Amino acid sequence: MAGKTTKTILILILLIAVIAVSIGYYMYNKGPGNVKNSSSIKINAAELYRSFITDAAVALKTYAGKIVEVKGRVAGTSINQQKEKIVLLSTAADGGNINCTMEEDPGNLQTNDEVVIKGICSGINQGDGELGIKADVYLTRSFIIK
Amino acid sequence: MKTRLLFLCTFLMLCCIQLNAQKVYTKNGSVSFFSTSSMENISASNNQLMSVLNVPSGELQFSLLIKGFHFKKSLMETHFNENYLESDKYPKATFKGKINNITIVNFTKDGTYNVEVSGDLMMHGATNKVTTAGTITVKAGVITATANFKVKLSNYKISIPKIVKDNIAETVDVKISCLYDQKM
Numbered sequence: 001m002a003g004k005t006t007k008t009i010l011i012l013i014l015l016i017a018v019i020a021v022s023i024g025y026y027m028y029n030k031g032p033g034n035v036k037n038s039s040s041i042k043i044n045a046a047e048l049y050r051s052f053i054t055d056a057a058v059a060l061k062t063y064a065g066k067i068v069e070v071k072g073r074v075a076g077t078s079i080n081q082q083k084e085k086i087v088l089l090s091t092a093a094d095g096g097n098i099n100c101t102m103e104e105d106p107g108n109l110q111t112n113d114e115v116v117i118k119g120i121c122s123g124i125n126q127g128d129g130e131l132g133i134k135a136d137v138y139l140t141r142s143f144i145i146k
Numbered sequence: 147m148k149t150r151l152l153f154l155c156t157f158l159m160l161c162c163i164q165l166n167a168q169k170v171y172t173k174n175g176s177v178s179f180f181s182t183s184s185m186e187n188i189s190a191s192n193n194q195l196m197s198v199l200n201v202p203s204g205e206l207q208f209s210l211l212i213k214g215f216h217f218k219k220s221l222m223e224t225h226f227n228e229n230y231l232e233s234d235k236y237p238k239a240t241f242k243g244k245i246n247n248i249t250i251v252n253f254t255k256d257g258t259y260n261v262e263v264s265g266d267l268m269m270h271g272a273t274n275k276v277t278t279a280g281t282i283t284v285k286a287g288v289i290t291a292t293a294n295f296k297v298k299l300s301n302y303k304i305s306i307p308k309i310v311k312d313n314i315a316e317t318v319d320v321k322i323s324c325l326y327d328q329k330m
Contacts, residue, residue, distance in 0.1 A: 027221060028219065028221055029219060030219065030220050030221060031218065031219065031220060032216065032217075032218075032220050032223070033220060060234065060237060061234070064211075064213050064233075064234075064237065065213050065227065065233075078174070078327070080174045080176065080193050081174075081175075081176050081193070081323055081325055082176065082191075082193055084193065086174055099173060099174070099194065101174070101193055101194065120213075121213075122194060122211040122213040122214040123211045123213055123214075123237050124211075125173070125194065125196045125209055125210065125211050125238070126196060126209045126238065126240075127196070128171070128198055128207075131169055131171070131198065131330050132330075133171060133198070133330070135196075136173050136196075138194045138211060138214055140193075140194070140214060140216060141216070
């Protein structure tokens with residue numbers, strides 16, 4: 001009787017250990033989250049840019065590392081060295097854009113097209129005041145939603 | 147006499163146009179790093195590097211957002227941002243320096259030129275002098291700069307907990323590549 005109980009306890013401990021190791025392994029190797037289907041902060045391009053210009057510290061806390069859905073007009077497109085498409089959204093600051101690195105091909109976008117792009121906000125990088133280069137607010141792992 | 151004057155004016159005008167395009171920049175340069183250890187290899191990349199190159203003087207600057215680095219494993223990305231680089235406290239890394247032998251680069255002739263870059267790398271609230279070899283490639287008037295160098299984590303006050311010490315290298319390899327597609 002006592003032997004049977006010990007055996008049951010040992011099996012239970014082993015089972016718990018296997019489950020714990022499996023969960024740990026899964027968590028450790030878990031890939032990036034699904035940006036497309038995650039909840040997001042909805043904002044327009046001009047407002048997002050203005051938030052970073054007005055108070056970068058507050059904007060960083062609010063948006064950086066978070067998934068945002070940004071509505072705006074296409075200012076231009078390009079391709080980076082990794083052959084990923086870059087879509088720039090206009091803001092009120094001439095030359096200062098929402099710079100979106102696309103996860104999927106956004107298709108044939110034209111300047112001034114209205115789009116909604118969902119991606120992870122990295123924050124605002126620096127420009128060069130002396131050269132008149134405005135800073136951009138960056139989005140990565142971006143998708144066109146509309 | 148008139149022809150000479152016209153030639154001189156044209157020459158001066160061309161010089162002015164050239165001077166206006168002496169600085170090139172990109173807002174989507176690439177930086178990646180690799181950590182090789184006995185337990186595992188870790189890599190991450192960031193394609194949001196802002197860089198300005200002053201062509202005649204060789205002055206060079208970079209700026210990147212730490213949160214722009216992405217990893218294959220989300221837990222690594224979380225630890226990188228929260229525990230190691232503390233990206234909420236130190237959101238950017240910057241480099242300000244110079245290409246020491248910029249005069250060897252002929253920006254009007256296609257080719258790849260070996261250069262030496264030195265300057266100050268600021269990251270995680272610490273600044274260190276960095277000197278490294280790099281290349282400047284000129285192709286059809288477009289300039290691309292690349293450099294590989296090593297970063298010792300302890301020099302930037304990045305401490306790795308003992309429990310994961312075997313998983314993360316003390317010195318990581320950093321690769322930078324910028325295609326300067328914008329001119330000023």
